[in-house]
Amino acid sequence: DAKTTQPTSMDCAEGRAANLPCNHSTISGNEYVYWYRQIHSQGPQYIIHGLKNNETNEMASLIITEDRKSSTLILPHATLRDTAVYYCIVRVGTGGFKTIFGAGTRLFVKA
Amino acid sequence: GAGVSQSPRYKVAKRGQDVALRCDPISGHVSLFWYQQALGQGPEFLTYFQNEAQLDKSGLPSDRFFAERPEGSVSTLKIQRTQQEDSAVYLCASSLGGFHTSGANVLTFGAGSRLTVL
Numbered sequence: 001d002a003k004t005t006q007p008t009s010m011d012c013a014e015g016r017a018a019n020l021p022c023n024h025s026t027i028s029g030n031e032y033v034y035w036y037r038q039i040h041s042q043g044p045q046y047i048i049h050g051l052k053n054n055e056t057n058e059m060a061s062l063i064i065t066e067d068r069k070s071s072t073l074i075l076p077h078a079t080l081r082d083t084a085v086y087y088c089i090v091r092v093g094t095g096g097f098k099t100i101f102g103a104g105t106r107l108f109v110k111a
Numbered sequence: 112g113a114g115v116s117q118s119p120r121y122k123v124a125k126r127g128q129d130v131a132l133r134c135d136p137i138s139g140h141v142s143l144f145w146y147q148q149a150l151g152q153g154p155e156f157l158t159y160f161q162n163e164a165q166l167d168k169s170g171l172p173s174d175r176f177f178a179e180r181p182e183g184s185v186s187t188l189k190i191q192r193t194q195q196e197d198s199a200v201y202l203c204a205s206s207l208g209g210f211h212t213s214g215a216n217v218l219t220f221g222a223g224s225r226l227t228v229l
Binding site: 032034036041042043044045046049051085087091097098099100101102103104 | 115144146152153154155156159167170202204210215216217218219220221222223
């Protein structure tokens with residue numbers, strides 16, 4: 001699976017949009033981009049995924065560049081409860097391949 | 112069930128003791144994964160099951176670690192002769208798809224079992 005690079009930590013003001021970047025320059029054509037987050041003392045929680053097109057769901061939006069070498073997770077109106085570690089992962093689109101987590105980005109949402 | 116259930120949530124063991132950690136995946140999920148997460152680190156892959164078959168155990172750190180899923184549902188991770196370096200949170204995840212399922216594959220994680228070895 002391709003390796004990802006994320007900033008170690010980011011701050012965001014409550015109510016503002018949080019934009020979390022991820023570089024995945026070695027991504028291959030059959031690899032999806034997934035985002036998970038982990039709130040303290042809980043297991044990772046799935047947020048969103050995409051292959052080529054931008055995606056939006058009730059939690060977030062995912063913007064993938066045209067060359068697919070980077071992406072941005074957008075939390076449109078961050079709340080204090082969005083403080084967590086956010087993991088960007090790329091992996092092939094078949095069920096049996098293990099998901100490799102990096103260190104992620106620690107997002108601090110401040111009042 | 113509605114989610115992935117893990118037990119116990121907390122386990123304290125004396126060095127040298129054996130421990131068993133249980134994972135109840137979402138009903139009908141084919142794939143099951145175990146991860147180890149040290150404090151301040153991301154989850155590290157341990158092993159993967161497709162139904163009852165253990166297809167990948169490349170992440171198990173030593174032969175003291177053993178996992179099974181005999182009937183393709185509940186899984187147990189066993190650690191023999193625990194050492195202090197085994198202290199971590201052990202996460203279980205399941206997903207609907209199997210090895211030959213195409214398309215995206217979303218993992219659902221349990222809350223984890225926190226093991227402390229004294």
